[in-house]
Amino acid sequence: MNLWFTENQTDNLRLSFRVKNLVEFRKSKFQTLAVYDTVEYGRLFTLDDFVMLTEKDEFVYHEMISHIALSCHPKPENILVIGGGDGGTIREIERHSRVKNITLVEIDREVVEISKKHLPFVACGFDDERVSVIIDDGIEYIKNHKNKFDIIFIDSTDPVAFAEGLFHTDFYKFVFDALKKDGIMVAQTEYPFLKGDFIKEVFSSLKQVFPIVSPYLAFIPTYPTGMWSFAFASKKYHYINDLNPEFTKDFAEKLKYYTPEVHKAAFALPKFVKDLIE
Amino acid sequence: MNLWFTENQTDNLRLSFRVKNLVEFRKSKFQTLAVYDTVEYGRLFTLDDFVMLTEKDEFVYHEMISHIALSCHPKPENILVIGGGDGGTIREIERHSRVKNITLVEIDREVVEISKKHLPFVACGFDDERVSVIIDDGIEYIKNHKNKFDIIFIDSTDPVAFAEGLFHTDFYKFVFDALKKDGIMVAQTEYPFLKGDFIKEVFSSLKQVFPIVSPYLAFIPTYPTGMWSFAFASKKYHYINDLNPEFTKDFAEKLKYYTPEVHKAAFALPKFVKDLIE
Numbered sequence: 001m002n003l004w005f006t007e008n009q010t011d012n013l014r015l016s017f018r019v020k021n022l023v024e025f026r027k028s029k030f031q032t033l034a035v036y037d038t039v040e041y042g043r044l045f046t047l048d049d050f051v052m053l054t055e056k057d058e059f060v061y062h063e064m065i066s067h068i069a070l071s072c073h074p075k076p077e078n079i080l081v082i083g084g085g086d087g088g089t090i091r092e093i094e095r096h097s098r099v100k101n102i103t104l105v106e107i108d109r110e111v112v113e114i115s116k117k118h119l120p121f122v123a124c125g126f127d128d129e130r131v132s133v134i135i136d137d138g139i140e141y142i143k144n145h146k147n148k149f150d151i152i153f154i155d156s157t158d159p160v161a162f163a164e165g166l167f168h169t170d171f172y173k174f175v176f177d178a179l180k181k182d183g184i185m186v187a188q189t190e191y192p193f194l195k196g197d198f199i200k201e202v203f204s205s206l207k208q209v210f211p212i213v214s215p216y217l218a219f220i221p222t223y224p225t226g227m228w229s230f231a232f233a234s235k236k237y238h239y240i241n242d243l244n245p246e247f248t249k250d251f252a253e254k255l256k257y258y259t260p261e262v263h264k265a266a267f268a269l270p271k272f273v274k275d276l277i278e
Numbered sequence: 279m280n281l282w283f284t285e286n287q288t289d290n291l292r293l294s295f296r297v298k299n300l301v302e303f304r305k306s307k308f309q310t311l312a313v314y315d316t317v318e319y320g321r322l323f324t325l326d327d328f329v330m331l332t333e334k335d336e337f338v339y340h341e342m343i344s345h346i347a348l349s350c351h352p353k354p355e356n357i358l359v360i361g362g363g364d365g366g367t368i369r370e371i372e373r374h375s376r377v378k379n380i381t382l383v384e385i386d387r388e389v390v391e392i393s394k395k396h397l398p399f400v401a402c403g404f405d406d407e408r409v410s411v412i413i414d415d416g417i418e419y420i421k422n423h424k425n426k427f428d429i430i431f432i433d434s435t436d437p438v439a440f441a442e443g444l445f446h447t448d449f450y451k452f453v454f455d456a457l458k459k460d461g462i463m464v465a466q467t468e469y470p471f472l473k474g475d476f477i478k479e480v481f482s483s484l485k486q487v488f489p490i491v492s493p494y495l496a497f498i499p500t501y502p503t504g505m506w507s508f509a510f511a512s513k514k515y516h517y518i519n520d521l522n523p524e525f526t527k528d529f530a531e532k533l534k535y536y537t538p539e540v541h542k543a544a545f546a547l548p549k550f551v552k553d554l555i556e
Contacts, residue, residue, distance in 0.1 A: 004292070012296035012317035014282070018289070039290035040472065057471065060548070193335065193499050194318065219497065219505035219548065221471050226504010227497035261546040268543030270338070270497065270535040 005036050005044065007051050009224035010194060015051075017044060017222075023118055028110035030162060035118045041222060045086065045119055047111070047157055053086060054222050055121055061188075062088035062122070063258040064218040064266065065230060069151045069184045070096050071263060072234070072242040076150045077101065080178065082138035082166065084155030085111030087123035093153075094125050095251045103149075105134045105141045107162060139165050142174045149179055154187035159198070167198075169205040172233070176209050182236040189215060192273045193225040203277040206233045214239055215277060216266040218257070229273075239267055283314050283322065285329050287502035288472060293329075295322060295500075301396055306388035308440060313396045319500060323364065323397055325389070325435055331364060332500050333399055339466075340366035340400070341536040342496040342544065343508060347429045347462045348374050349541060350512070350520040354428045355379065358456070360416035360444065362433030363389030365401035371431075372403045373529045381427075383412045383419045385440060417443050420452045427457055432465035437476070445476075447483040450511070454487050460514040467493060470551045471503040481555040484511045492517055493555060494544040496535070507551070517545055 006016040023035040023043070036044045042055030053061065066089055070076055077100040081089050085106030093102055106112055112133060115123035125131065134141065142152075152175050159167045166187070175185050189202050192215075199215070206213045210233040220228040232239045245260035252259070269277075284294040301313040301321070314322045320333030331339065344367055348354055355378040359367050363384035371380055384390055390411060393401040403409065412419065420430075430453050437445045444465070453463050467480050470493075477493070484491045488511040498506040510517045523538035530537070547555075 006294075010318060013319075014292075014294040016284075016292040016294065018291070040288060041291075193497075217497070219471075219495070219503070221503035221505065225497070225499035227499065256550045257548045259546070259549050259552075262548055265543035265546030268537070268539040270540055271537050272534045274537075 005038065005046070007046070007049060013224065015222070015224075017041060024114060026110065026114070028108050030108045033110055033114050035114060043119060045115070050158060051222050052157070053088060053119075053122065057221050058088055058122060059256045060218050060220050061228070062092045063255055065089055065153060065155060065186055065188060066092035067248055067255070067258045068216060068230070068232060068239065068263055068266065069153070069186045070099075071244060071247045071260070072237045072239060073150055073182075073184055074244070078149050079103070080105065080142075080149045080152045082142065082152065082154050082156065083163070084153065086115040086119055087112075087125055089153055089155045090128070090131055091122060091125040094128050094130065095254070096247065097250070098247070100130060102128070102131045103134060104131065105136050105138045107135070107137050109135045137162070139171060139174070142171070142178050145178045147177070147180055150183055152179060152183070152185045154185065156188060158190070167202055169208055172206055172209040176235070179235060183234070184237060185210070185231070185233040187231045187233075189229045189231045191223065191225045191227055192229055192276060193227055196276050199229060200276050202231065206231055210234060212236075212238055214267055215269065215273065217269065217273070218266060240264055283316070283324070285324070285327060291502065293500070293502075295319060302392060304388065304392070306386050308386045311388055311392050313392060321397060323393070328436060329500050330435070331366060331397075331400065335499050336366055336400060337534045338496050338498050339506070340370045341533055343367055343431060343433060343464055343466060344370035345526055345533070345536045346494060346508070346510060346517065346541055346544065347431070347464045348377075349522060349525045349538070350515045350517060351428055351460075351462055352522070356427050357381070358383065358427045358430045360420065360430065360432050360434065361441075362431065364393040364397055365390075365403055367431055367433045368406070368409055369400060369403040372406050372408065373532070374525065375528070376525070378408060380406070380409045381412060382409065383414050383416045385413070385415050387413045415440070417449060417452070420449075420456050423456045425455070425458055428461055430457060430461065430463045432463065434466060436468070445480055447486055450484055450487040454513070457513060462510070462512040462515060463488070465509045465511075467507045467509045469501065469503045469505055470507055470554060471505055474554050477507060478554050480509065484509055488512060490514075490516055492545055493547065493551065495547065495551070496544060518542055
C-alpha cells in the first residue's frame with residue numbers, strides 16, 4: 001500500500017509518513033482533527049494537517065515541556081496547563097508527587113475526546129484525582145486568575161488562528177500575574193532554524209515581562225527541522241542553579257529522554273540560537 | 279513552480295524540498311551526483327538521492343564533526359579525513375593554526391569536482407597549502423599507514439555499498455593502528471531515533487578497539503529525524519576532561535553552532551540513546 005500523510009512544514013518543505021490506516025477524521029468548531037496509523041512513528045495525531053504528536057517520539061516533547069520547570073521549583077503544588085488536551089503533558093506532571101492540583105484548560109473539547117478514544121498512551125492521566133479539565137479559551141481563563149499557580153505550561157499549537165494570541169507580550173503579562181511570586185512559565189516556542197525572527201520576537205517579549213528567561217532545546221523528529229525550542233520564564237528560580245535532581249529521582253528509570261544532565265545541556269544553545277536572543 | 283526533490287529517508291518516511299532549479303546531475307563510477315537550488319535550504323547536494331548537505335545547515339555537521347576532537351587534542355598536527363570530498367570538513371579543520379597537514383582521501387573524484395564547481399561555500403579550502411587530496415579507497419589507504427595521524431575523521435556517506443566497510447570492527451582496528459599513541463577518531467554514525475540497532479552495534483565495535491568511546495549529538499535539520507550522532511573514539515584524551523576552550527578562541531566568532539558549552543552538552547545523551555550504548 002502506498003498511502004502517505006504529508007505535512008507542509010513550510011511552503012517549501014514537506015515531511016511524509018507512510019500510513020497503514022486512517023483511524024479518524026473530523027471537524028470541530030476550531031479545527032480539523034485526524035488520527036492515522038503510520039509505519040515509522042506509530043499512531044499520528046494531526047490538527048489542521050499539522051503533526052501534533054506521534055506515538056514513537058511524543059515522549060521527547062512531553063518530558064521536556066514538563067520536567068525542566070518541575071525540577072527547578074521546590075514546591076510546585078498548583079499547576080496550570082493551557083492547551084495540552086491530548087494529555088501527554090499532564091501524564092508527565094503527574095509523576096511528581098509534590099504536585100497537588102493540575103488544571104488543564106483546553107479550548108477544543110474534541111481534542112480531549114479524540115485523544116481518550118485513540119491515543120491512550122498520552123491520554124492516560126485524565127482520571128488522576130488531582131486533574132481538573134476546563135473547556136475554555138486559555139487567554140480568557142488566565143486573565144481571570146491572579147497569583148494562583150506555581151507553574152504554568154503553555155502547551156499550544158502553532159501561533160496561527162486562535163493560538164496566535166498565546167505568543168504576545170499582553171498574554172505573557174497575564175501569565176505573570178496568574179503566577180505566584182516565585183512562579184515559572186514554560187511554553188513551546190517553535191523551531192529556530194526556520195523561524196528565527198519569530199523566536200527573536202517571542203523572547204524579546206518575554207524579557208519585558210520576566211526577570212529570568214531562556215530558551216532550551218530538544219530533538220523532536222516529527223516537528224519541522226527536528227530542533228524544537230521551549231521558553232523557560234521565571235520570577236525567581238533559575239533553570240540551572242535551582243535544578244534539583246532529587247525531584248525526578250523516584251521515576252528517573254521510567255523516562256526516555258529527560259535526565260538532569262540533559263536538563264543542563266538543553267540550555268547550551270548553538271551559537272546561532274544564542275545570537276538570535278541576545 | 280511546483281518542483282520537488284524528495285529523499286526517501288527510510289522506506290516509510292520522506293522529506294521533500296521545493297526546488298527552484300536542477301543545477302547538475304551526473305553519474306560517476308560509484309554513485310549518482312546531483313545539485314539543486316532549493317527555496318528553504320539553498321543549494322542542496324545529493325548522492326544516490328540522499329541529502330549530503332545543504333547550504334543553510336551544513337555548518338552544523340561540519341563544525342561538529344571537526345571542532346570536538348580538535349578541541350581535545352593538544353597537538354593535532356597531522357590530520358586524515360576519509361571521505362569529505364565536498365570540502366566542508368577541511369574548511370573547519372583549517373581554522374586551527376596548530377594543524378600542519380591535512381590528508382583527504384576521497385574515493386570519488388567527481389565529488390571533489392562537483393563541489394568545487396557548484397558548492398564553493400564548502401569547497402573553499404582545497405587550496406590551503408596544508409591540504410593533500412588523494413583519490414583512493416579510504417579502507418585501502420588506512421591499511422597502509424601506521425602510527426601516523428593525530429586525528430582521523432570518517433566523513434562518510436551512509437553505511438551502504440562502498441561505504442559499508444567503514445563501520446566495522448576491522449576497519450576501526452586499522453584506524454586505531456593509523457593513529458599515533460594519543461590519537462583520536464571521529465566518525466559520523468547515523469540517527470539514533472530510527473537506527474538504534476545499527477548504533478548499538480557500531481559503539482559495541484568501537485569499544486572493542488578504543489579505550490575511550492562516546493557518541494555525541496547535533497541538530498541537523500536535513501538529515502533523517504534531525505538528530506545526528508557522531509562517535510568520539512580516543513586512545514588517551516577525554517572528550518570533556520581534555521576540552522580546552524582556548525583551541526577555538528581565535529575564530530569563535532566565525533562559528534555558527536560550536537561553542538565549548540555546546541561541546542559539553544553534545545555528550546549529555548537523552549536517556550534512550552544512553553541506554554542504547556550501555
